[in-house]
């Protein structure tokens with residue numbers, strides 16, 4: 001069913017009784033598929049959609065152990081930007097940003113992409129130098145980014161305290177006007193719906209518990225799941241915080257650590273916050289949802305863990321930072337907090353790669369900042385799987401960079417890279 005003005009009006013008049021499920025979710029998988037995507041988050045669903053729409057490799061299934069979008073895709077603070085420091089990163093994230101700009105039309109599903117501008121604050125001379133370096137590097141790479149004085153930052157975001165007498169004074173800010181936010185659930189649902197319409201089986205409640213390999217060639221031959229064995233020729237693992245556990249099933253050790261990362265929302269208020277503001281120095285990020293809640297992101301826990309909770313002191317620290325930068329919010333009440341498990345590489349850049357196991361591909365390492373990459377990641381990963389060779393934008397992000405030393409060190413470039 002395509003969405004249209006006429007269809008919306010018809011359903012409004014008949015009590016919305018005619019809507020059908022947005023995607024097919026078969027209870028039982030087929031005995032075999034040409035490509036299986038492990039993980040029904042935004043990246044896995046986008047990969048399935050671009051495989052089906054652009055490469056047609058045969059039968060495709062997405063296997064999700066819980067419900068689609070129930071992982072980090074449904075837990076993140078939805079910041080979208082592409083002003084990363086290194087040309088390889090800027091190319092990948094800007095590829096994604098260009099796809100975001102037309103995504104609702106392409107999927108015929110409103111993902112509520114809102115390019116309201118992302119402002120990154122500088123609180124010290126070091127921040128100013130690093131911010132200016134980003135601005136210059138981005139402009140050389142053809143990515144928009146501009147430097148604001150404290151007065152210009154205040155004009156762009158009136159609730160911001162730019163007085164000099166605070167612990168973290170604002171000395172300037174980098175602004176990417178094309179950056180913004182989108183509705184995270186809608187991204188998962190939109191890709192699921194579009195992929196399903198192209199024949200992709202989306203199987204929820206289907207945990208992969210083992211990876212089968214040919215005893216002679218070592219190639220992937222299928223997966224073991226809670227719903228029985230499934231044969232496949234190619235397997236794309238897109239499991240975010242669980243990637244190390246899944247890849248161990250194929251005997252591969254990944255250069256990843258998994259950490260809890262938390263976010264929280266306030267009670268809803270009238271529109272008061274016009275943009276997205278990030279402070280990497282104090283590890284706090286804020287925007288306002290269309291519902292009116294302030295959406296606030298924190299930094300990762302100090303210790304690796306698979307607990308989807310996170311340390312309570314991290315939330316306290318984040319809220320102190322928010323109140324310092326935005327005194328107007330001091331009396332707001334927080335409604336709820338949650339955590340996700342983020343998969344972090346040594347250089348804080350993702351892995352989009354073939355692996356030493358024939359037929360096994362991996363998309364992971366997005367850490368604290370992969371939501372923004374969802375369309376671009378799915379697009380280049382689908383090409384990598386279909387052609388069995390890295391898409392040119394994905395090539396620098398291969399697994400073997402950790403053996404060869406060609407790191408893309410965004411770790412030093414952005415303390416927390418939302």
Ligand SMILES: Cc1cc2nc3c(=O)[nH]c(=O)nc-3n(C[C@H](O)[C@H](O)[C@H](O)COP(=O)(O)OP(=O)(O)OC[C@H]3O[C@@H](n4cnc5c(N)ncnc54)[C@H](O)[C@@H]3O)c2cc1C
Nearest residue numbers: 039041043065071072073076077079208340369370371372
């Ligand atoms: C609190 C928080 C805030 C964040 N803020 C931002 C932000 O502002 N901007 C940004 O760009 N990014 C942000 N991120 C990061 C972003 O959410 C992730 O990088 C991105 O959503 C990863 O998407 P994904 O599809 O790879 O992973 P997920 O959405 O986690 O999907 C992976 C799926 O794999 C499934 N799975 C795992 N193991 C198995 C198995 N054995 N069998 C079957 N299925 C399995 C999981 O259930 C899960 O649904 C944030 C993350 C968190 C936690």
